[in-house]
Amino acid sequence: MSEKRRLIDLAHARSGDKGNHANVAVLAYTPEGYAWLRDHLTADVVARFFAPLGPTRVVRFEAPNVLGLNFLLENVLAGGASRSLRTDTQGKTLASALLTAELPLDEQP
Amino acid sequence: MTSVRIGNGCGFWGDNLDAPIFLARDGRLDYLTLEYLAELTMSILALQKQRDPDAGFATDFLDVLGRLLPFLEQQPRLRIITNAGGMNPYACARRARDILAQAGLAQRRVAVVSGDDLLPRLDDLLRQGHGFTNLDTGAPLAEVRDRVVSANAYLGARPIVEALRLGADVVVTGRVADASLTVAPAVHEYAWPWDDWPRLAGATVAGHLIECGAQATGGLWCRWDEVADPAGVGYPFVDLAEDGSFTLGKPDGSGGAVNVETVAEQLLYEVADPAAYVTPDVVADFTSVAVRQTGVDRVQVGPATGRPATDTYKVSIAYRDGYQASGTLVVFGPRAIDKARRCGAILLERLRRVGVEPQRHLVEILGAGACVPGVVREVPEPVEVVLRVAVHDSRRAVVERFTKEFAPLVTSGPPGVTGYTTGRPAVREVFAYWPALIDKGVVAPRVELLS
Numbered sequence: 001m002s003e004k005r006r007l008i009d010l011a012h013a014r015s016g017d018k019g020n021h022a023n024v025a026v027l028a029y030t031p032e033g034y035a036w037l038r039d040h041l042t043a044d045v046v047a048r049f050f051a052p053l054g055p056t057r058v059v060r061f062e063a064p065n066v067l068g069l070n071f072l073l074e075n076v077l078a079g080g081a082s083r084s085l086r087t088d089t090q091g092k093t094l095a096s097a098l099l100t101a102e103l104p105l106d107e108q109p
Numbered sequence: 110m111t112s113v114r115i116g117n118g119c120g121f122w123g124d125n126l127d128a129p130i131f132l133a134r135d136g137r138l139d140y141l142t143l144e145y146l147a148e149l150t151m152s153i154l155a156l157q158k159q160r161d162p163d164a165g166f167a168t169d170f171l172d173v174l175g176r177l178l179p180f181l182e183q184q185p186r187l188r189i190i191t192n193a194g195g196m197n198p199y200a201c202a203r204r205a206r207d208i209l210a211q212a213g214l215a216q217r218r219v220a221v222v223s224g225d226d227l228l229p230r231l232d233d234l235l236r237q238g239h240g241f242t243n244l245d246t247g248a249p250l251a252e253v254r255d256r257v258v259s260a261n262a263y264l265g266a267r268p269i270v271e272a273l274r275l276g277a278d279v280v281v282t283g284r285v286a287d288a289s290l291t292v293a294p295a296v297h298e299y300a301w302p303w304d305d306w307p308r309l310a311g312a313t314v315a316g317h318l319i320e321c322g323a324q325a326t327g328g329l330w331c332r333w334d335e336v337a338d339p340a341g342v343g344y345p346f347v348d349l350a351e352d353g354s355f356t357l358g359k360p361d362g363s364g365g366a367v368n369v370e371t372v373a374e375q376l377l378y379e380v381a382d383p384a385a386y387v388t389p390d391v392v393a394d395f396t397s398v399a400v401r402q403t404g405v406d407r408v409q410v411g412p413a414t415g416r417p418a419t420d421t422y423k424v425s426i427a428y429r430d431g432y433q434a435s436g437t438l439v440v441f442g443p444r445a446i447d448k449a450r451r452c453g454a455i456l457l458e459r460l461r462r463v464g465v466e467p468q469r470h471l472v473e474i475l476g477a478g479a480c481v482p483g484v485v486r487e488v489p490e491p492v493e494v495v496l497r498v499a500v501h502d503s504r505r506a507v508v509e510r511f512t513k514e515f516a517p518l519v520t521s522g523p524p525g526v527t528g529y530t531t532g533r534p535a536v537r538e539v540f541a542y543w544p545a546l547i548d549k550g551v552v553a554p555r556v557e558l559l560s
Contacts (some may be wrong), residue, residue, distance in 0.1 A: 012330075012331035013374070015381040016378050018244060018379055019148070023379060023380060023381060025374065025378065027370070039313070039409065051483075052483025061382050061383055061384070063384075063396045065398060065399060066369075067373075068383070081148060082148075082430070083430060083501070083539060085433065085469060085471035085499035085500070085501060086473070086482070086499075087473055087480060088556065093480040097480070099331075105397060
């Protein structure tokens, strides 16, 4: 089994809403970290991490100028700012949540 | 002129009321922008205007303008651009004009940008074949047409530039794209042609970075514990150069932080594809800009690339979607999570037995990972949690009845339940969001200089 790396040691992040979608931007602290994250923090990994929130699709975009990977999580906000019953209607906390991840992710039990 | 300085002193309606004052006082600005309109603010303003034809705009702006008067007097070149007009930019602008006149500043001209409000034309446009198809779901607007309360196109920078060209010192708009508040003064100062996509893209990056106020200057920064004097956080300005590049900073002596990390985080905030950020003015490539620290609390953002603007405006539509309420109780002591869950179950069961079953409900245990339900797999047992129950129903009476079920739990539930001193939760009407597109050709922005 490969050694685990904590995302919070490699990157900072910010998240917000776009209607019922959310985006989570993950920005590496170093070019080496960015290269590692490009390989290990895939759209599939992020989709698995947030699976309990039920995103219908996760798309990853690259912003190498800021060592950033931007994830669009579609339909993840249970209705979004207007309709969601959740406390976090706007996905403000998704970035902080993702930074707690250890990569590679454990398989689901 | 080597650069034009544009600062943003307000990121949303509800933002810090003192920030624009401090920014105007200390920022040595050429332009102050103030952004008040979130996606659903317009629906609230639309209902206010229905009740009162002189209401329906962001009233905070008038208070801010009153406090800005001394700085407008001292800084004759300072101009203000704001979308505070909301659903009623004329009423807002007339009040702004009166405030200036009463202060002896009648020579400062106020202009109104309107034409974004499509509601009066909605049925005509539908008949002409504009479907306002929901961008997210593909559904036709006909499904909710009878419940629509507002429909506004996001206008671009052009009508604001026209207002500045007419000599306006204060420009009050309805719905415009947030970044366009910054693009407009740059275009006005440098006379960029409307197909200079790289420069328009650069100014769009600048506008995007400052539109949320303190989020560019230390707010939300992951190293939150390294922010100097967060209570005195300075709001951002950009020194925009002729080539569309700029330096982002904040007033000297203010709190906060401007560095590559704060700027990079904000660059991607609420963005989908960063290589194609679509505004009415341009399709900007956020991945094209170099970001580097050039001084203490100064970050330079290099020239951008951009592609031609699309031939549509985005339209933000809001429609009535029933009622919601949420209430909380604090639950303390051993097995706090279990106790809170039990309280939530009791509450819903009591409602069920009297025939009150909301169409949607949610029980959250704050303190146990409720912000991202199911994502946090191992939660240490907290000393206390907050029980939050929220419901949604198309019938107001059902939601009203729900709000009366919290207090009884203080005496009839488990021990250690408290935090109920603020009265029954409020019922709020829900306005759902319907994003769509409209051909630019059928929207006619209007500019008028008030006399």
